[in-house]
Amino acid sequence: MEFENWEPIYQDILKDMGFSREEDEHAASILSRMLDMARTSDVLVLEKLIAGKSVFVCGNAPGLGAGIDRTDTTGHVLIxxxxxxxxxxxxHIVPDIIVTDLDGDMEKEILANRQGAVxxxxxxxxxxxxxxxYVSQLDNIVGSTQSVPLKNVYNFGGFSDGDRCVFLAKEFGASDITLLGFDLNDKNVTPVKKKKLMWAKKLIGDIL
Structure with a gap:
C-alpha cells in the first residue's frame, strides 16, 4: 500500500486511540538502525512466499487451535x-511468516524463527x-511501521498484528486469504482492545 493512501487512515487511528505519531516514528527509526546491524530479510522473500499462493492468516482468538486441528494446511502459506x-x-507447525510487535510468547517465536519463519x-x-x-536474537527480519517507511522498515498497511497479516498477504499478491482464529466481535475484552478489534474489522472488511 502506498503511504499516501494509508496516511489518512493512520491519522484517524491515532486520533481515535490517542496514540502518538512522533513516538511511532521514533520507534521506527530505532528499528531501522538496529536492522542495519541485524540479519535482515529482503521483502522479495515475502513476495516469493506469498505471490499467487493460498494464504491462511492465523489470529490469536481462542478458537485458533480448534480451527487449525480441523484444517489441512498442506500447500498453504501460514502467516x-x-x-x-x-x-x-x-x-509442530512452523508458520512461514510471523507478524509481531514482540508481545507474544517470544520463546516460541524465536524457536519458529530458528526453524525458518520470516x-x-x-x-x-x-x-x-x-x-x-529481542531484535538481536532474531534472523530473517523485515521491519514494519504504521508511519513513514524508512530503510529496512516498510509500511504494508494495517494497525494491529492480525490485520497487518491480511494487508501483507494482499500487498504481495496472495491468490486467496482465509482467516483462522479471528473473533472480531469479542466483547470480553478491555476497552482498548475493543477499539482495536473495531479497527481490525473495518480494515479487513475494506480489503477482503
Whole structure:
C-alpha cells in the first residue's frame, strides 16, 4: 500500500486511540538502525512466499487451535499474528511468516524463527523496550511501521498484528486469504482492545 493512501487512515487511528505519531516514528527509526546491524530479510522473500499462493492468516482468538486441528494446511502459506505462533508451534507447525510487535510468547517465536519463519517485526511507540531486547536474537527480519517507511522498515498497511497479516498477504499478491482464529466481535475484552478489534474489522472488511 502506498503511504499516501494509508496516511489518512493512520491519522484517524491515532486520533481515535490517542496514540502518538512522533513516538511511532521514533520507534521506527530505532528499528531501522538496529536492522542495519541485524540479519535482515529482503521483502522479495515475502513476495516469493506469498505471490499467487493460498494464504491462511492465523489470529490469536481462542478458537485458533480448534480451527487449525480441523484444517489441512498442506500447500498453504501460514502467516501468524504474534501470539498465534504459540498454538502453531504446540502443534509442530512452523508458520512461514510471523507478524509481531514482540508481545507474544517470544520463546516460541524465536524457536519458529530458528526453524525458518520470516519475522515481520513491527515498531510502535509502546514497544521500544521489546525491540531492544529481542531484535538481536532474531534472523530473517523485515521491519514494519504504521508511519513513514524508512530503510529496512516498510509500511504494508494495517494497525494491529492480525490485520497487518491480511494487508501483507494482499500487498504481495496472495491468490486467496482465509482467516483462522479471528473473533472480531469479542466483547470480553478491555476497552482498548475493543477499539482495536473495531479497527481490525473495518480494515479487513475494506480489503477482503
Amino acid at each position: 501468524a499474528a504474534d501470539g498465534a505462533t504459540s498454538s502453531l508451534i504446540e502443534r 519475522m515481520v517485526v513491527h515498531a510502535h511507540g509502546d514497544n521500544i523496550d521489546k525491540l531492544e531486547e
